[in-house]
Amino acid sequence: MKSRPKAEPHRAEFEEVYERHSREVWALVYARWMNADVALDVMQETFLRLWKQWHEGAEIANPRAWLLRVARNLAEDHAKSAFRRNGTQAPHTMNGVAGRDALPLETMARAETFGQLRDELENLAPADREILTLRYALDYSANQIAEVLEINPTAVHMRLSRARQRLADRLTSQGVKTSHD
Amino acid sequence: MTEHVATSNGHPTPDLDDLLREHFRAALPHPWPRFQPPVARRPAKVVSFWGGSRMRLALAASVALLLTGYLAVAGLFPRNDPAAGPGLDNATGVIGNRSKVRPIQVIPGPARDVTTPGGQGAKMLEETTNEDRPTIIINVLPLGNSKGGR
Numbered sequence: 669m670k671s672r673p674k675a676e677p678h679r680a681e682f683e684e685v686y687e688r689h690s691r692e693v694w695a696l697v698y699a700r701w702m703n704a705d706v707a708l709d710v711m712q713e714t715f716l717r718l719w720k721q722w723h724e725g726a727e728i729a730n731p732r733a734w735l736l737r738v739a740r741n742l743a744e745d746h747a748k749s750a751f752r753r754n755g756t757q758a759p760h761t762m763n764g765v766a767g768r769d770a771l772p773l774e775t776m777a778r779a780e781t782f783g784q785l786r787d788e789l790e791n792l793a794p795a796d797r798e799i800l801t802l803r804y805a806l807d808y809s810a811n812q813i814a815e816v817l818e819i820n821p822t823a824v825h826m827r828l829s830r831a832r833q834r835l836a837d838r839l840t841s842q843g844v845k846t847s848h849d
Numbered sequence: 850m851t852e853h854v855a856t857s858n859g860h861p862t863p864d865l866d867d868l869l870r871e872h873f874r875a876a877l878p879h880p881w882p883r884f885q886p887p888v889a890r891r892p893a894k895v896v897s898f899w900g901g902s903r904m905r906l907a908l909a910a911s912v913a914l915l916l917t918g919y920l921a922v923a924g925l926f927p928r929n930d931p932a933a934g935p936g937l938d939n940a941t942g943v944i945g946n947r948s949k950v951r952p953i954q955v956i957p958g959p960a961r962d963v964t965t966p967g968g969q970g971a972k973m974l975e976e977t978t979n980e981d982r983p984t985i986i987i988n989v990l991p992l993g994n995s996k997g998g999r
Contacts, residue, residue, distance in 0.1 A: 679886070686884040694877070704876045712882070719886055785868055804866070805873035836865055846865040 682722060686715055689732050691806050692816055693739045699801040700743040702790050710746060714739045736816065781844055788838040796831035803828055954979040955986070965989070 693714055698707035714735055721728060728734045789797055802808045802816060810824040817824070836846055958975035965971050974988040 682886075683884060690884070691877075691881070698873075698876060704878060708878055708882070712884075715884055716887060719884075781863060781868065782872060785872055789872075800869060801873055804869040805877050807870075832865060832869075835869075839865075846863055846868060 678722075682719060685718070685731050685735075689735050690715065692732070692802070693735050695801045695805050696736060696798060696816075697739055697743045698805065699797040700740075700794055701746065702786065702797070706743075706746060710739055710742045713742055732816075733818075784839060784842050784844050785835075788835055788842065791838065792831065792835060795827070796834060799824065799827050800831050800835070962992075963989070965991075 690711055694707045694711040697710040698704060701707065717738055718728070718731065718735060721734075789800070792800075798817070799813060802813045806812075808816070810821040810828070813824045813828075814821040819827075839846055956977045956979065958977060960972055960974050963971050963973045970992045972990045972992065974990070976986040976988070978984045978986075
């Protein structure tokens, strides 16, 4: 990206960047907080900042790297926000609240499995969650993940495999049996 | 990845990949939101002081009414004449504008010889004042007696 005209950024070009990278930005923030709404808010804030930079004629050589860096910073700032400290409980905490109507056994078992999966994902290291989110939320290949994380594809394979193994071990210790490589 | 394996209770063991994919896909917003660029701020419209502000007009009218009332009430009272000095004279105890307090001038009238109801001879002096409502003062002096009465 070269310098932008100060008066009006190229809307179409910006929307193309948004389409190409917004899901990656969302995935990284989601991996940090495991909260889809927070991830969406931070993603939108990140792109608003990019829009402002374009509008002011800033030169951003690599918008993808810029977006991911800003999103990571904003995600960390979220930890300091009053809403995070005093805000409402995440929806999954309501999983433990029993409904009046009895659920079918299979649905209950499934909900329980997903609840445990979520809990164990939250207990994983952020780097593990990041790579799993890119792989399973966006269906990214090792090469694509390598581009986002700026590591080589072999390292992606290794980290992905280890992250899955750690998750499977944690789930097994909680009594959730899964099949995996 | 391995295929689903049946467990002892007959349910298939869920595949970790499938679980993860389903979990993350459920979290991903559907549909994906479009980018909405912020609306450019317009410069604040310059509004004249009186322009379309009923509040300001009402305030101005109130102030004008207050001033008019003050001037009207002030006109009912005598103006303070600096030459006449302060309104309260501590020396004489007179309150108010001293120019309004005119000295009473007594104008002596002719003296007449009269007889009292007791049959004694006396001299009657009639005096008047210069006030708006003239006062007549009658001094009756018994002949051969210096004491006066009214």
